[in-house]
Amino acid sequence: MQALRFAAALYRARFDIVYHGYVRRDPMSRLHLKPGRDNPYAIYDTVRAGGDLVPTRLGNYVTASYPICSSILRDRRFGVRSSEINGPGAPGDSLDMSFLDRNPPDHTRLRRVAQPAFSPRQIGGYRGLIERSVDELLDRALAKGTFDLVPAFAAPLPIAVITDLLGIPEADAGRFAKHGATIGGAIDGIRGLRHAAELKAASDALDTVLTDLITLRRQEPADDAVSHILAAEGDQIQSSEILPMCRLLLVAGFETTVNLIGNAVNALLDHPAQWADLCADPARLAEKAVEETLRWDPPVQRTARCAFEDIEAGGRVVKRDQFVITLIGAANRDPSVFSRAGTFDIHRTPEADHLAFSGGIHYCVGAPLARLEAVIALQRLAERMPNLRRAGAIRRRNATLIRGPIEFPVHADRRVLTSH
Ligand code: HEM
Numbered sequence: 001m002q003a004l005r006f007a008a009a010l011y012r013a014r015f016d017i018v019y020h021g022y023v024r025r026d027p028m029s030r031l032h033l034k035p036g037r038d039n040p041y042a043i044y045d046t047v048r049a050g051g052d053l054v055p056t057r058l059g060n061y062v063t064a065s066y067p068i069c070s071s072i073l074r075d076r077r078f079g080v081r082s083s084e085i086n087g088p089g090a091p092g093d094s095l096d097m098s099f100l101d102r103n104p105p106d107h108t109r110l111r112r113v114a115q116p117a118f119s120p121r122q123i124g125g126y127r128g129l130i131e132r133s134v135d136e137l138l139d140r141a142l143a144k145g146t147f148d149l150v151p152a153f154a155a156p157l158p159i160a161v162i163t164d165l166l167g168i169p170e171a172d173a174g175r176f177a178k179h180g181a182t183i184g185g186a187i188d189g190i191r192g193l194r195h196a197a198e199l200k201a202a203s204d205a206l207d208t209v210l211t212d213l214i215t216l217r218r219q220e221p222a223d224d225a226v227s228h229i230l231a232a233e234g235d236q237i238q239s240s241e242i243l244p245m246c247r248l249l250l251v252a253g254f255e256t257t258v259n260l261i262g263n264a265v266n267a268l269l270d271h272p273a274q275w276a277d278l279c280a281d282p283a284r285l286a287e288k289a290v291e292e293t294l295r296w297d298p299p300v301q302r303t304a305r306c307a308f309e310d311i312e313a314g315g316r317v318v319k320r321d322q323f324v325i326t327l328i329g330a331a332n333r334d335p336s337v338f339s340r341a342g343t344f345d346i347h348r349t350p351e352a353d354h355l356a357f358s359g360g361i362h363y364c365v366g367a368p369l370a371r372l373e374a375v376i377a378l379q380r381l382a383e384r385m386p387n388l389r390r391a392g393a394i395r396r397r398n399a400t401l402i403r404g405p406i407e408f409p410v411h412a413d414r415r416v417l418t419s420h
Pocket residue numbers: 080099100101111162248249250252253254256257260298299300303304356357358359361362363364365366367369370
């Protein structure tokens with residue numbers, strides 16, 4: 001009976017999207033349909049043309065404006081959920097996303113527990129692992145010549161890092177990666193009954209791996225994130241909050257970084273002169289290429305905030321408990337802030353910080369790690385595969401919140417390299 005109700009709700013939601021997207025031209029619905037799913041940026045422009053704050057058909061607001069996005073993300077009168085809802089998981093949530101999904105004071109308390117795992121000293125300690133992983137993956141890819149950039153390069157790197165960060169034992173790493181990918185892939189929502197069942201199975205299996213790990217680290221603490229989190233148990237974090245926090249670190253750290261690497265390589269191969277520039281000076285330009293990708297084609301396209309009270313913004317009043325959808329991908333191309341906003345240019349000195357990692361108290365805690373992974377990945381790719389080229393069309397993931405390729409066939413010719 002529950003499954004039937006779930007299926008009915010899912011199909012009704014799909015019908016609504018098709019109707020409102022194709023018939024009523026509602027921009028938020030059009031994001032889920034072709035061609036908006038492939039290229040949301042044209043739709044963001046229509047939102048921007050509608051004003052700073054545009055009402056949505058579900059009674060909330062959406063903004064494509066950089067100044068409005070930026071100020072709402074930093075405004076403490078907004079939260080990630082209604083101030084009325086406390087405790088784990090808003091109604092209807094399938095997964096507890098720990099402090100990503102909490103308002104202060106819970107957010108402040110839980111984030112403080114996770115933060116030490118991302119200190120500059122800890123992050124710097126990952127450089128060796130990242131360089132080794134990148135080189136091993138590129139060795140294997142070069143031996144093949146033609147390969148899919150996502151499963152062969154972009155995905156295994158963040159998995160290796162997050163496995164190490166959490167301290168997952170070697171024997172569990174394979175299962176951990178597989179189930180983590182299933183859960184990460186569902187960030188955008190559940191596509192159907194079969195997907196829901198797959199997700200439940202993956203989530204249960206992952207919980208088993210993480211629960212075993214938590215038990216192990218209670219007995220034998222090590223220098224990893226789980227041990228650091230456990231050190232705060234009872235005092236700053238309840239036992240029941242530990243598993244969701246580990247899950248958050250996995251999901252937030254994995255799916256996003258894969259797409260950053262995929263989007264960066266995709267943009268660079270679409271702009272061959274800039275790929276050539278990067279190959280000529282990888283040590284200097286890899287970081288700039290990563291930052292420009294984060295601005296121009298960010299892996300996380302939007303987030304949302306809920307008003308705790310009636311608040312004036314963008315010439316409108318956002319009522320208490322109304323949400324504002326902050327279109328990060330649109331704000332990063334706001335022509336009132338960035339010159340040639342729609343142009344990918346790794347040489348630019350941007351007029352403002354992009355919002356790819358959000359802003360305010362929920363600013364991505366893993367940003368330095370994501371940057372380090374992506375910069376090393378791009379630098380080594382440019383150094384070792386300057387002749388990298390497409391070997392087929394990319395296929396994008398069927399998602400609107402997370403943006404990136406799921407299949408990315410490429411070719412790199414080893415013979416040309418060895419003759420250098
Ligand atoms: C390119 C890679 C990444 C991108 C684009 C990204 C993006 C984001 C964004 C936009 C948010 C805030 C969402 C909001 O304001 O509602 C966020 C939060 C978060 N991210 Fe990342 N992220 C990335 C990598 C990582 C990594 C590698 C980790 C950890 C290993 C991580 C862990 C987190 C956590 C724990 C939060 C919650 C912060 C909070 O609510 O206070 N992220 N990320």
